[in-house]
Amino acid sequence: xxxxxxxxxxxxxxxxxxxxxxxxxxxxxxxxxxxxxxxxxxxxxxxxxxxxxxxxxxxxxxxxxxxxxxxxxxxxxxxxxxxxxxxxxxxxxxxxxxxxxxxxxxxxxxxxxxxxxxxxxxxxxxxxxxxxxxxxxxxxxxxx
Numbered sequence: 143x144x145x146x147x148x149x150x151x152x153x154x155x156x157x158x159x160x161x162x163x164x165x166x167x168x169x170x171x172x173x174x175x176x177x178x179x180x181x182x183x184x185x186x187x188x189x190x191x192x193x194x195x196x197x198x199x200x201x202x203x204x205x206x207x208x209x210x211x212x213x214x215x216x217x218x219x220x221x222x223x224x225x226x227x228x229x230x231x232x233x234x235x236x237x238x239x240x241x242x243x244x245x246x247x248x249x250x251x252x253x254x255x256x257x258x259x260x261x262x263x264x265x266x267x268x269x270x271x272x273x274x275x276x277x278x279x280x281x282x283x284x285x286x
């Protein structure tokens with residue numbers, strides 16, 4: 143129970159903190175990335191509230207993740223930055239993880255939840271934070 147609580151809240155703090163940092167100090171690509179993640183996070187919460195209680199992985203959550211992937215691919219093509227490519231790749235892993243339970247009998251619901259949280263939460267957030275870290279390093283190099 144405690145591990146689950148730490149897993150969820152640490153991921154939420156990482157995501158929101160990274161997005162706020164990107165919106166505050168980022169350039170256009172970082173701000174778009176942070177905005178995309180925050181909007182997708184909010185829409186995922188709405189989709190979870192609207193889906194039936196006995197369903198973990200409803201079509202609404204999958205639709206939000208697919209839309210996020212499409213927008214992240216567009217961001218990656220527009221910005222031409224490596225961290226955006228990683229964000230899109232991690233988001234693709236998230237979508238594949240949604241269907242892991244149906245593709246293999248060895249994958250249970252808890253494995254799927256962990257994979258979706260890892261790829262769609264931690265990995266995507268860390269890719270944005272890596273982009274911000276790189277931007278801040280570049281700023282430090284150009285300062286006199």
